[in-house]
Amino acid sequence: MHDAAPQSIDLLIEAAHVVPVEPHAVVLDDHAVAVHRGVIVAVLPIAEARQRFAPTETVSRPQSALLPGLVNAHTHNPMTLLRGIADDLPLKVWLQEHIWPIEGAVIGPEFVADGVTLALAEMIRGGTTCVNENYFFPDVQAAVYKRHGFRARVGLPVIDFPTAWASSDDEYFERAGEVHDQWRDDPLISMAFAPHAPYTVNDANFERVRMLADQLDLPVHLHLHETAQEVQQSIDEHGQRPIARLDRLGLVNDRLIAVHMTQLTDAEIHLCAERGVSVVHCPESNLKLASGFCPACALERAGVNIAIGTDGVASNNDLDMFGETRTAAILAKAVANDAAGFDAFTALRAATLGGAKAVGFGDRIGSIEPGKQADLICVDLSPIETQPLHHVVSQLVYATGRHQVGDVWIAGQPKLQSRTLVGFDLDAITANARQWRARIATLRNGA
Template structure:
């Protein structure tokens, strides 16, 4: 007798991510009560299960939902506002002044809503966010049903959001308390960077993260001047300083990590840290090329991040997969470095592992949440397809994403968002803030 289930998805191929390099052809994924119940050949599924809904995707490859390991979602409102500037000029001359004038709960809610819609359409089902007004960000992600880890941001200097490090923490922890128990909204401790947070603040961040069992999300070693300043001010490179203050460990997500020497790599490996690799942002800001091959060779877990739309300017993990793989090959002059499946792993299970969510998401594995993404490969521009994993890293783009599920709930169908958010509303939000910036 067949069992009744909520959903059966029948694609041409399934790339489950684990085991590595596996491609299942003419298999299906069985979903019930938001979880993956089974992965089996389509002929067997028709005997064992009766589905309330069946998706026949004969020209598609099904993968886990993508995990954006680093972004500033609300900065979607600043897309393209300060292009072609190096990091510190970009921050000091453009971004920080704009934020000082305009950042508010409404700014964060609207910008995050735009970002969430963009990410969902591109197959991103989970993101790791860092910005002001975390409660407003959480509300926007909750509205679209997206999975998100929200940073409790810390800075030593004031902003429209908070006056000092203690105020940032107090407000961020209050937001965490408000969202406690939400199945899709989690939190991290997010000191902005070693150069914007004091020793006392970083020690407090490490203590809170340990006490609350939260990851630490921090920019680190993004540009060479950051390292020079740290040596002059603290007598140590930033990662060495973070190690002394107790921040390094399996819960640390170090963002960018472009300029690393052997000591830095040894510290990251020894402490089991994670890296959020943001190749497009690193290129656009002229920050450099992160030593991705060296990180992976040492067994350091790496996920992919887009950074914010003000420094990328796309929240597009297909772009990040391609740039990560190609830049690594160019930097090492080794075409075998970072093969296609390694890029896909970083965009899925690597990001999930960094967030401590790898038992829930990141691969198409029985028992995990049904966060899934289907990519349509039938377009003549995508043909022929000898290896769907190769296509995912080197050919497909977010425009080929056709269906997205979170907890087995359909969020994107045939490339269109299935949300109670009108296209007109999203355009209105963008126009409103563009007009405000101009005045």
């Protein structure tokens, strides 16, 4: 009896360690991942893979860990162009006296496209392969993500005042419908409703969002319980806390992507668990704006799906998911007063599969399993900063820097090869960022 002929595939990635995320807390040493037509077809020992497959291309990384691409579950990526513009201020002052006036002067399709392009280069170099985006001009964002073959859930904005994107309630919803229709069947780009926050969206608009989200089966992505002030304002104006108000309006369900969640009672934590709400933890933004602490350990123990997001660069000030995941893990322990809480495997899961589930992509990305999309990253663990290697996932969460990401694939397509970006002109992106700096400086000085 002869062995079957090797199966032809597009790509075989061999690594010292494969961290599949699902099953939980597993590291597979000297394993390979076989990819064909953008899909993972097998995860198996290297020796076996070499016998079973005849790949068009083999990428061998004998000192690297291969893991799912990181999912940045909450960003405002066009705001990369505002990095560091109004630092060291509380949320309300930062937003109302600095960010909104500057945005009012510069926002438009060009600002959005250039900001997303700058963000994409930074994210890919840091191992992020999917984003949950929340900003104006979603049509422009979607086109830029698509052009670079990047996976995104793009928010359709709803807010109670006129902006460059829409001038009335009806126009926000009309434009949302048009953009959703345009991208309805795309393999990489999907939409979500993105009502800004409880303090900027009225009951009638929330009810419209709920009705349309139900009809179109779309997630609802919003800032919720971000600060104590937001909660108090809701009690004063509506007689109830923001999440209770959303519950009254029918929005607390498994479509809700609740971002920040720093002010939570035990009952609210259990409500989220019961209803299948996903919580996106943005620790560095919350720390920097002194907004409060998300009780990540308590949420996780209650069974709530937790994802990790960087928030916008204007309040972070980077799109570094390795840094964010480390901060999330360390902060969770301090808040819970429990050194064993939110361990390395749990943190890495939140940054990958937790994010994928939160944005409604859990069936296609977030773990290295046959049948899922090949959104994968190789992380070089050979530098002295991650030696000696006692525990792969501990090193990834507590010691690894984003500069150690060597290779990135999205749907099997290379986006970073040996630290070199594919399809980006870094000099042009840098020059463009500089001209935006000059334009914004002129506007601010003239104001």
